[in-house]
Amino acid sequence: MNKESKANHSIHPIIDGRWSPRAYSSNPIEKEKLQSIFEAGRWAPSAFNEQPWRFNLGQKGDETYNKILETLVPWNQQWAGEAPVLVLNCAKKTHARNGKPNVTFKYDLGQAVALMCVEAVNQGLISHQMSGFDPEKAAQLLEIPDDYQAVSVTAFGYYGDVKALPQDMAETEIKARERVATETFVFSIFGQASDLI
């Protein structure tokens, strides 16, 4: 299903084409496409180029997939359990260079995940990020070291059948995507809309 953004200004069709569906097909993702997704994350920028992101890749049927699925809140389990791939997104909390806290570890991870989701569109795939999961349970089940934090989970796959979703989810799935107006977040002085907008 196509849910373009109806953007006010010209943006790249791949950015326009990204959205967060819940209706996943059971089709697996080809190995090369999955490799491209992680390659896109690899080329994300990061503070001091430390690349603090770490990913646990779960593919349907394997132990990692089942463990990631187990950490999701029941609402997310309902739909995400159909996706062929679940990725646990983690990052290193301290700098590799000096051991001090890395204040941008989640920021850097988010950039990698965003590029992975954009690359997914390029590969004809869909993605859906989730913070509705239990990070402590994830750390325990997937043996995440203390210096790393599990931050979110991403589902990847092919688009499926909206009719297979529970009714409340199916209704959300077909609703137009919404965003606040640009003047509410692009300022000259904070709180005053920029002349650009």
Ligand SMILES: Cc1cc2nc3c(=O)[nH]c(=O)nc-3n(C[C@H](O)[C@H](O)[C@H](O)COP(=O)(O)O)c2cc1C
């Ligand atoms: C960090 C983050 C956490 C999210 N957590 C959840 C979640 O737990 N469950 C869910 O169904 N969607 C989740 N979403 C998806 C958002 O609800 C979705 O991106 C937002 O409504 C905008 O819709 P769009 O991506 O289709 O444009 C999350 C997205 C992000 C970036």
